[in-house]
Amino acid sequence: MLSKYMKPRAIRREGQTIAGRFRGGKLAPIMAAAVRESESGTLTQSVTCELDPIAGRMITPITMEVTAVFVPALAINEVKNPSEDYAGVSEVFREKLLSGAPVFGLENENEITKRLGVEPRSIGGVKKVNEAVRFAHIAAVNHLRQKKYVKASLLNNTAMEVTPAIIGKTVLDRLNAVLDPEDRVNGAVILEGRMNVRNIRRETSDTVTGAGTQWESHDGNVTNQPNSANLHAFPNSSDFPYVRLPDSGLSLSDFYQAERMDELTRQMRKMVDDDPQHGEEMVQRFAHGLSIEGGNQPFVLYQKEVVFGQSLQRAMDGANLDKTQTNTSQTIEYVVPIPQTEFGGIVITFASVKPDETLGSQPHPILSDNWGARNYVADELAVDPVPVTVRELNADCDQADENTVVCYNGNNHLLKQYVNYGFNRHLDTSTVENKTAIWQLEIPLSVTPETVTYPSDISHYPFADQTAEICTYNVTSMLRANTPIIFGPTPVEELAEIETANIFEDQ
Known part of the structure; x- marks a missing residue:
């Protein structure tokens, strides 16, 4: 009985076809579809993007990406009330x-709602839209950013502008690397901690190499320090004090515990990766056997990348007759199910046009290194993370930065896959002809909260108008929802003859 009005009673359809333009390197919102309480069904969308013509041949790929994110009403409420306790409960x-x-409630229409195709309602001459649309856009953007990097910088609830696109593959994704390796994996036995030292003394003999020649020790008769032992060292000396720490050794149980700790650590890391918004809280609750609210997490319904075609076409008239240009157009079509939720939500669809993302002049891992015999036995035993320095990722790095550690990955992982394309180093890339043949973005060599997104504005040099919105899109959306909404009977137009002729003889 309690679920009577949660069951579907009718079909609700919502169809929209809109067109617009956006710049490259932007996470452009192009469609919003509302899903009310207890509704479920299917969402069919078709997105076509066409780039402005590019003179000559483009030799680097240009990518089109479409992403549809379902934002539950609970997640929208969390964005609206960030300081409110239990906003997502x-x-x-x-x-x-x-x-x-x-x-x-309602708010004035803004850039986001205009781009999403939300037609406003005029109230007192002011165009009004529901604020949930903008909050859903913010929640979707934040989810996609955290999905790429857990600690990514997030939008606040006042944002009203189109945001930069999210980098497809960061340096961590490309190298299968991490910023800070977890010490509790690969069977590590933690020996760090505070332990009592039984004795401190000076080594006077030469039996221990490098010990004691530049060290002095005093007994407890030092003035004003009757119960102390002091060590003094010369700063320029490489000698070390002869301090011993008694150790009873490691037991087999220590390694069993380390193996179990490795397994649990990997499970908890996966929790954070699967739910970047609440993952750290999930880890804490997992440790205490507690559950977490599950209906306040946005999730991706659909995501796909395609590469624009790079066919050439000739101009047919005018001054450009017989000249060639790159013809770029692409379409993505899909059908996705809409899950039933108690409070409903909003589906936000994004489209992005991205240049070729590349590591800037990554040195060849084999042909830029010494060639010698490889110790495969040592490689098989190498399980510790290996630091990756700037000189291994950028051939044109500054001398002072060559030894800076960027990230850590597994032994020999730089050899697993190497990708490099573009003009060779001998060619002059400063000429107009060569610059118009490549549209690339050099991804940052490290991952920070700010570097998981594109710069606020990227160069559009290959296009004729570098300041214009270079992508024209057309999106068609059809939502078919099973809904518990009760639709009243259809009214009938008044028939005057009934009253005039007194058909029912009720007068």
Whole structure:
């Protein structure tokens, strides 16, 4: 009985076809589809993007990406009320709904709602839209950023502008690397800690190499320090004090525990990667056997990348007759199911046009290194993370930065896959002809909260108008939802003859 009005009673359809333009390197919102309480169904969308013509031949690939994100109402409420306790908890949200006041009110239309194709309602001459649309856009962008890097910088709830696109593959993705290796994996036995030292003394003999020649020790008769032992060292000396730490050794149980710790650490790391927004909280609750609210997490319904075709076409008239240009157009079509949720949500669809993403002049891992005999036995035993320096990723790095550690990956992982394309180093890439043949973005050599997204504005040099929105898109969206909404009977137009002729003789 309680679920009577949660069951579908009718079909609700929502169809839109809109067109627009956006710049390259932007995460452009192109469509919003509302899903009300307890609705479920299918979403069919077709997105066609066409780039402005590029003179000559483009030799680097240009990528089109479409992403559809379902943002639950609980996630929208969290964005709207970031400082409110339990904003993403179902029972608290139910109480808000039962209060009678609108959970999401109206606001003036803005750039985001205009780009999403939301037609406003005129109230007092002012165009109004529901604020949930903008909050859903913010939640979707934040989810995609955290999905790429857990600690990525996030938008606040006042954002009203189109945001930069998210880098497809960071240096960590390309190299299968990490910024800070976890010490509790690969069977590591932790020996760090505070331990009592039984004795401190000076080594006077020469039996220990490098010990004691530049060290002095004093007994407890030092003035004002009757119960102390002091060590003094010369700063320029490489000698070390002869301090011993008694150790009873390691037991087999230590290694069993290390293996179990490795397994648990990997499980908890996967929790954070699967749910970047609440992953760290999930780890804490996992350790105490507690569950977490699951309905406040946005999730990706669909994501796909395609490469624009690079065919050539000739101009047919005018001054450019018989000249060639790159013809770029691509379409992505898909059908995805919409899951049933108690509070509903909004599906935000994004489109992006990205230049070729590349590591800047990555040295060849074999042909830029010494060639000698490889010790395969040592390689098989090498399980510790290996630091990757700037000189291994950028051939044109500054001398002072050559030894700077960028990240860590497995032994010989730089040899697994090497990709490099573009003009060779001998060619002059400063000429107009060569610059118009390549559209590339050099991804940062490290991952920080700010570097998982594109710069705020990237160069559009290959295009004729470098300041214009160079991509024209057309998106068609059809939502078919099974809904519990009760639709009243269809009214019938008044028939005057019934009254005039007194057909029913009721007068």
